[in-house]
Amino acid sequence: MPTSRPSEQTIDMADAAREYQQERVDDLEDVIKSTVRAGTWEPDGTVGSIGEYDGLLIVHAPAKSHQELYKLLSTMREALASRPKTSSLESDSPTAFVMP
Numbered sequence: 096m097p098t099s100r101p102s103e104q105t106i107d108m109a110d111a112a113r114e115y116q117q118e119r120v121d122d123l124e125d126v127i128k129s130t131v132r133a134g135t136w137e138p139d140g141t142v143g144s145i146g147e148y149d150g151l152l153i154v155h156a157p158a159k160s161h162q163e164l165y166k167l168l169s170t171m172r173e174a175l176a177s178r179p180k181t182s183s184l185e186s187d188s189p190t191a192f193v194m195p
Contacts (some may be wrong), residue, residue: 113159120147126171131163 109178124145128136133141135156154164 116150118145118151127154127164127167130167132160135160168184 110117124147127145132143137144143154143160145154145156147153154161156164
């Protein structure tokens with residue numbers, strides 16, 4: 096009877112978790128770029144850049160963009176807080192917001 100080794104399962108789970116996290120970051124970046132001063136983000140735009148580093152969202156943009164981003168993230172947090180939790184990944188995921 097074939098069995099998989101625990102180390103392979105652990106690696107698979109870690110890879111799946113990283114992939115899931117990256118998909119969520121990519122989705123958040125897409126929402127931000129299409130909502131907050133759309134068309135100004137690099138590489139298409141010339142004003143702001145956004146990326147993830149070690150679990151943090153890093154935004155380099157003018158103050159007006161940061162103000163709009165703050166409002167967007169606040170609205171998203173309120174919406175998430177008001178809905179029932181559907182998985183442990185959602186409730187246990189760390190969040191961070193860095194402003195200059």
